[in-house]
Each structure stands twice: as C-alpha cells, then as structure tokens.
Amino acid sequence: MSNCKTHKTCINEALKKAETICNEKGVKLTKLRQTVLKLIWKSHNYVKAYDLLDELKKIDDSAKPPTIYRSLDFLIENGFIHKIQSLNAYVGCSHPQEHKECYFLICDSCQNIEECCSEQINKVVISTTGKNHFELNQVTLEISGTCQDCTN
Amino acid sequence: MSNCKTHKTCINEALKKAETICNEKGVKLTKLRQTVLKLIWKSHNYVKAYDLLDELKKIDDSAKPPTIYRSLDFLIENGFIHKIQSLNAYVGCSHPQEHKECYFLICDSCQNIEECCSEQINKVVISTTGKNHFELNQVTLEISGTCQDCTN
DNA sequence: AAATTGATGTTATATTATAACATAATTGAT
DNA sequence: ATCAATTATGTTATAATATAACATCAATTT
Ligand SMILES: [Zn+2]
Ligand SMILES: [Zn+2]
Ligand SMILES: [Zn+2]
Ligand SMILES: [Zn+2]
DSSP states (O other), X not given: OTTOTTHHHHHHHHHHXXXXXXXXXXXXXXXXXXXXXXXXXXSSBOBOHHXXXXXXXXXXXXXXXXXXXXXXXXXXXXXXXXXXXXTTEEEEOSOSSSXXXXXXXXXXXXXXXXXXXXXXHHXXXXXXXXXXXXXXXXXXXXXXXXXHHHHO | OTTOTTHHHHHHHHHHHHHHHHHHHTOOXXXXXXXXXXXXXXXXXXXXXXXXXXXXXXXXXXXOHHHHHHHHHHHHHTTSEEEETTTTEEEEOSOSSSOOSEEEEEETXXXXXXXXXXXXXXXXXXXXXXXXXXXXXXXXXXXXXXOHHHHO
16 A cells, blocks of 8 residues: 555545535535645555644645644544554544544554454454443554565 | 552552563663652553653652653563553553553543453454554554443 | 763753634524 | 624644753673
8 A cells, every 4th residue: 555556546535525524514624624634645654743734834834733733633523534643643534434443554664554444353342341341432453563565 | 440459469569570570681670760660550540751750759859851751661661561652641561471462441531541461352453464464563452431430 | 990881860852732812704693 | 784603714822742962870891
C-alpha cells in the first residue's frame, strides 16, 4: 500500500463518502474541513497535526493550531479519520460507513497504515472483556511493525 | 480492583520483582527510580507524568521534567511499568517477569487499570497480521470502559 | 589515580493540544 | 426581510506532554 497505484480513486472515494455521510447526518463538510481531509488523504501514511498545519498554511496563511485541531475533531467525530494514539498522528479512514472495531497495521519503516476489521479479533475482545465483567466503551488496537513492501 | 484490599502486598511484590530483575540484568534500581516506581504503584490507577512530578517534588524539591521522564524511560524499558498510549499515562506492570502481549482494561470512571494477558487475543493478532504479511513488532491494545466495581 | 561509563542536575526548548474570547456565516423562526 | 440563535472560523494566549543539550557527580574499570 506504500505506493498505492489507484490513489486518486482512494481520495475521491473518501471525499465522496464524507460528503454523503455529512448530508445524511445533516452536518457540514465545509471548505476548510474538506481541505484538511484532502491533506490527510494525500497518502495512506499517517500525518502529524503540525505537519498538516504547515501544509494548510501554504494554502491559507492564517491557519493556526485551533484551525487544524477543530477540523481534526470534526473529522474524527464523524469517522472520516482516526487518531493513532501510539503516535499522536492521524490517518484517513478507509471505510467510514461500515467502521466497527478496527485495528491498525502501522509500518515503522514507511509510515503506511492499513486499517483492518477482524470479526475474529472483535469477538475475542468482547469475550475476554466479558469474562472480566468489563463494560466496553472503546477499543484501541494499534500494531506496529514492518509491512510487506518494506520487508522485501 | 479499585479498592485493592491487599495493596501493600502489590507494592512490595512490585518492588521486590523489580529488584530481582534488575540484579539479573545488571542494571540499577537507584533510589530515585525506586521512589518513582513506588509513586506509580500508589494505586492500580493510571498516573500522569506531571502529577508524578508534583508528587516527587514533595520529596525532592529539585525534581524537574527530565527527572521523571528518565525514570519513566528506565522503568518502561525494563518492563516495570507501561505507558497507556491513549491517555498519555503510566501504570505499574503487574507481572514484569512473564509479560508478553498484554492488554489493558481502563476504567473511565475510576481510572483503575487491569492488565491482562490473553493467549487467545495473542493468537488472533498473530494470525491476522500473518494474513497481512505484516512483521509484527509491538501491539498496543487498550480497552476503555467501565469496570465491574463502577458498574454496580 | 586516571579513564570510562552511568546517573542525575539544570536550563532551555520542542511537540502536542486546548481555553477563551472575537467575529463571521448560516439557519430558522417571526 | 429581520432578528435571534446556532455553527464555524479567526485570533491570542497558554496548557500539557516530552526531549535536547550540556554540566556535574558517582560508580566501575583499568
Ligand atoms: Zn490509495
Ligand atoms: Zn512499509
Ligand atoms: Zn493492589
Ligand atoms: Zn472503575
């Protein structure tokens, strides 16, 4: 995924989905939010907030930390991006509609992130938390390592 | 676990284990590091670095951020504590010897953390990353929600 | 004792994120 | 259309988290 051959499609799909979902929810994908989403979707790599801010400044000189963090908040709230907790970084969500308990494969070498859903992992998490009588709220599963492209 | 009835034992065990492991490894559990470890083990709740620093300052007025972060680094490196990535917080490791792929049950209500090992989760993670031809390095699994004590 | 290594002290600064308040744009009701 | 309420953005300041860099001190090795 490091060099995605069909990345224009990825971006277009992501933007289209975001628009659709916003319309359904009655929230607004403003120009700014769309711009930030595009910047995040520049690749499948994770991005840091202040790098994003630097990029945004090239477009809008007046951008400041709250500019970027507000957009990030909106995009996270609506499921269009995810925060990678172990890296304080952000990445586009590849399937905002059907997103459930996903996990992330994070390549230490190329910063590529693959977002996966595993019904199996989901089940195991639910069953083991159940055994602990723990009422589940949020699952953070982030796996770092080396992706296939970088291993070869 | 929120009100651990045998917490003195928890602390003593943690300190004893840390000493043993340090001796085996030939690294030093200095006075400072031991103090920080004790402060972290004050409870099973997670603690923030700067709160820890405030506590340490009560003992040693000259403590500064590097003081605490160096100790945290040492304690993490040697497996005596863990960093909770989703909270930028730290918690004592309940089983530093046999620690493998553990996960954390984090109570949003009482800040208690239970560290668990599940061979089952471990297996599923390995098998699903294998399917993705991903060479695993580090797994971060943090589950937030409400613990049994807080549900009742 | 001198040299090396490891630990701590100290100052400064980098990185990540939010509070607080002002202004502008949009929506919705009258 | 007008006003009020809400939502979004602009702006300044600061909070919270973490590390770099260099000085000093202590322990260990030669
Ligand atoms: Zn792509
Ligand atoms: Zn890679
Ligand atoms: Zn205890
Ligand atoms: Zn609880």
